[in-house]
Amino acid sequence: MKYIKLILIFLLTMTLSLLIMTGLDLYWFAHHNNKQPATVIIIKPGSSLKKITQTLAEHQLINSKFRFTILNRLLRSSVTLKAGEYEIAATANPLNIIATLQQGISLQYKVSFPEGFTLKQIKERLAAKKICTTDEFTKITTAAANLKKWQLPATSLEGYLFPSTYCYSRKTTACNEIIEAMLKTGEQKFRELKAASPKTNFNRHQILTLASIIQKEAGNVEEMPLIAAVFANRLRRNMRLAS
Structure with a gap:
């Protein structure tokens, strides 16, 4: 024992x-x-x-x-x-x-989109940064489910993606997150402009369409306010834009 x-x-x-x-x-x-x-x-x-x-x-x-x-x-x-x-x-x-x-705080990178960048240029910039391929971008921005989710009365995001500098981390959802950040910023800027001009009866889609026409008509940035003023007068008189 x-x-x-x-x-x-x-x-x-x-x-x-x-x-x-x-x-x-x-x-x-x-x-x-x-x-x-x-x-x-x-x-x-x-x-x-x-x-x-x-x-x-x-x-x-x-x-x-x-x-x-x-x-x-x-x-x-x-x-x-x-x-x-x-x-x-x-x-x-x-x-x-x-x-x-x-x-889970991943490394952050920045991608910038200059003012006036078209949807095609945004797509190419994202592809150059290897955030997504051009095909992936096209699928995301034209998918009916996404357009419905984003509540956009359009078949394209042309004009809706606000140009600025955005941060992102390298992950599979980076492209979606950047697009949604651009849409959110665009919506916020529109609300600010709407608040500053409460008498404006146009919705966001109409204003973006008009801005696109002005951009095409203008030879340079300095001409844009003049062309916008002409169009505004025509619209007030219910005249055709003749553009």
């Missing part, structure tokens, strides 16, 4: 020692800064913890896939790691990396 008790004490001591050593080892791993320069990684949608761990190991951002997996299991963070494009800081440790992937 005495020997059995000694064996149990020995096994318990060994188990506790092993747990303490494992805990210290995992603690050191979790707080150990990587020695790589700032590194950009891409976590694709649907990536498993195994795939994410493999990506980090390939970039030498972690020195143990096993420890990183165990750390995630203990923190129960594997289900909250988000897809995206991330810049991992030069001094990031595994805990920092997990926090970055949990927050």
Whole structure:
């Protein structure tokens, strides 16, 4: 009986020692800064913890896939790691990396559309930035379901996409998000103009159509106010625009 008790004490001591050593080892791993320069990684949608761990190991951002997996299991963070494009800081440790992937704040890029850009030019700019292909853009902007969702009385988005600078992150929905941001900005600008000219009875589609005609008629920007004034007078008198 005495020997059995000694064996149990020995096994318990060994188990506790092993747990303490494992805990210290995992603690050191979790707080150990990587020695790589700032590194950009891409976590694709649907990536498993195994795939994410493999990506980090390939970039030498972690020195143990096993420890990183165990750390995630203990923190129960594997289900909250988000897809995206991330810049991992030069001094990031595994805990920092997990926090970055949990927050899901992807790298941000900018794309600018100058005033007067046509739908074709917007499409080409997005394709040049590799945000989407020209075919993908055309499908998105002409889909009946989208036009219905956006509540536009038109078969094209020509004139509805407001030219400005927009931020985006590299993901599969980037093109949709930029288009919707341009539409939202355009709607906001229209409301501001409408509020500044409450007597105007034209709706957004009519104003955009008129603006398009003025743009085509004008030889330069300076001529636009004059042409607009002529058209406004004709409309007030219920005359044809004769354009």
